[in-house]
Amino acid sequence: EAQVTQNPRYLITVTGKKLTVTCSQNMNHEYMSWYRQDPGLGLRQIYYSMNVEVTDKGDVPEGYKVSRKEKRNFPLILESPSPNQTSLYFCASSIRGGGVSTDTQYFGPGTRLTVL
């Protein structure tokens, strides 16, 4: 089954404790992206990756890191989480990205993160 998976689905942590949210897709997609969803703000892009070893900042990259060492995986890293990073996070992938305007994005189920 074609899908995007994220782990963990729920996470409660404390300020400053490094964490990683994993994202994996089995569709051989080139483009992957991370979003955060906050009430009244919709989805905002954190980072995206056009292909292996190619990553770029989205609209709200501060406090986050990503890596793309393999095509299927795109982990989101919070080196020192803070309470304002409490949010619902979605990973997404598409065949291609950027200037190819017809591609559909496929979303993971979401990770609800609470930073105390």
Place this chain on the structure above:
Amino acid sequence: GNSVTQMEGPVTLSEEAFLTINCTYTATGYPSLFWYVQYPGEGLQLLLKATKADDKGSNKGFEATYRKETTSFHLEKGSVQVSDSAVYFCALVNKFYFGSGTKLNVKP
């Protein structure tokens, strides 16, 4: 720059009512336009899309027409069901910009 504006929710309708959720955009070039739906506890799923002006996207009884002259992509459905209760996001793609989402509640 690029942006998407959609009507604020929640929108509450009775079953079989007519639905319109407004979406307008600003963009450079000629982006594709999408509607995504998020059911409770799930990720976003593509509902429909249109890739050029005057295209109509349709799926599951929902429709939206890409109107370049009014820079709009309003979502419509003639008769909503309780199962349509979800959050709906309008998006434009040259770099994936999403609106803030409109929550729809349909009462039986």
